Amino acid sequence: MLIRNATIRGEEKLVDILVDEGRIAWVHSSDPEFIESSEFGEVYDAEGRYVAPQLVESHIHLDYANTAGVPRDNASGTLFEAIEIWRERKEQGLNSPEEIKSKAVAAARSAVSHGVGFIRTHVDVTDPELVALGALLEVKKEIAPWCEIQIVAFPQNGMYAYPDGSTLVEKALQEGADVVGAIPHLEPTREDGVRSVKHAFDLAEKYGVRVDIHCDEIDDEQSRFVEVMAAETSARTMFGLANVSHAVAMSYYTSGFMARLLPKMNAAELNFSICPNENLHLQGRGLSYPVPRGVAPVKQLVDFGLNVAFCQDSISDPWYPMGNGDLVRIVDTGLHVGHMLTPAYFDRCLDFVTTNPAKTLGIDDYGLGVGKRANLVVFDAGSEREILQQSAPVLLSVHDGKKVFERPSAQASWSI
Ligand SMILES: [Zn+2]
Structure with missing residues (x-):
């Protein structure tokens, strides 16, 4: 397959991208005569549109998706009612x-x-039968x-707050989960929370997997398990292999604590999956204005x-x-809430949903370079800024060299 007349980051002129046997065979300036x-097989003319690597969703719950309203709606809109509804559902x-x-x-x-x-999905393993894990493995x-999935063994109701929770996490890893999870701020005590983080890292070492923890997703500036994650990552020289999901409490930390925390997180090369929406x-909720x-x-x-990385987290479930x-919609919200609507960020806004999460997931041969896996998309826009401003749709998606879908550009035909 040949994708012609593509705009890509770092190239001033339009380029042609040849995809062969699942890889990017070459990328060079468009040359009509050549x-x-x-002969190239299928030819797709991008007509100057922006081509990027396929996007990476680094935090979602596919086993919860499309369940909102059953058995009941989340009337308070809180995280705690959502967890209660999920328990009832199970x-x-x-x-x-x-x-x-x-x-x-x-x-x-x-x-x-x-x-x-590419998707990293958390799967609830606080279930003696591990039903959701079995379903997600299938x-x-x-x-x-058409989509590469990583599964996190995620104890929604806790490793120690739920009977045999920590054993179930390990069982999930034995049965095929790719990453170990935890949820320290929901454990019975702070000490149990610390124990759960350490246990997650123990399991990561034992099974040779990465760590991804729902960390400090609570409106409590005393929730500081991210500091434990940084310390464990560094002590075990697991640099870059741990991901902090949510880190909500960090928005409440004092500047003094942040000044101490930032270098520790940097030394551990912690990754972050942030879910702004x-x-x-x-x-x-429940706090004053x-x-x-x-x-x-x-x-x-x-x-x-x-x-x-910026992430969706939920698709129509008790939480959201x-x-x-x-x-792109998530990046839009993330840059707004982060006070990041300046060119330094929006001109490279796809980083938050491409290269950054690809690094978190450890995806091999990711990107648009020659020899990389041919995973790419064509946006109906000419730049990252325009993609963000227009919420531009994807017109073509290619996964490991195979076309996943194509859709026409929805341009209006003006009558006046
Ligand atoms: Zn989550």
Whole structure:
């Protein structure tokens, strides 16, 4: 396949991109004469549009997707009512493997239709039968031709707050989960929370996997498990292998504590998955006005050199009733809430949903360079700024050299 007349970052002129046997075979300046005299199979003319690597969703819950309203709506809109509803759902046996599978595939398809090619999904393993894990392992296999999935063994109701929670996390790793998770701020005590973080790192070392922890997703400036994550990562020389999801409490930390914390997080090369839409919805409830933002200080993290990704988190579940997997929409919110609507950030805004999360997930051969895996999308816009401003749709998506979908540009025909 040949993609002609593409705008890509770092090239002033339009380029042609040849895809061969699942890889990018070459990228060079568009040359009509050379192209016309050669044979390339399918040719797609991007007509100057922006081509980027396929997007990476580094934090979502596919096993929860498309369940909002059943058994009941989240009336308070809080995270704690959502967890309660999810517990009821499990107790009422509403999560059959078939149900989870079909809803998860629909959610993945929605994200992929917006240009995603890689997903890290957390899967609730606080269930003695590990039903959701079994379903998601099947989904992973089934959709591998068009989307690559990583599964985090995630103890939604806690490693120690839930009976045998820590054992279930380990069992999930033995059964095929790719990454170890935890949720320290929901454990019975702060000490249990610290123990859960350490146990997650123990399991990571034992099974040779990465760590991704729902860390400090609470409106409590005393929730400081991110500091424990930094310390554990450095002590075990697991630099770059741990991901901090949410880090909501960080938006409440004092400048004095942040000044001490930032170098520790940097030394550990911690990654961050920040979910601005979802945490704007969930956080700050029950507090007096003005309401805090409840989103980690992304600008501070980025400016300090930390790796930050923006993520969807939920597609229509008890935590968040909206969401369709459109990561450009998430970047839009993230840059707004982070006070980052300046060229330094919006002209490279796709970093937050491409190269940054790709690093977090450890995706091999990611990007648009020659020899890389051919995972790319064509946006209906000419620049990253325009993609953001226009919420530009993806017109073509290619995964490992195969076309996933193509859609026409929806330009209006003006009558006046
Ligand atoms: Zn989450």
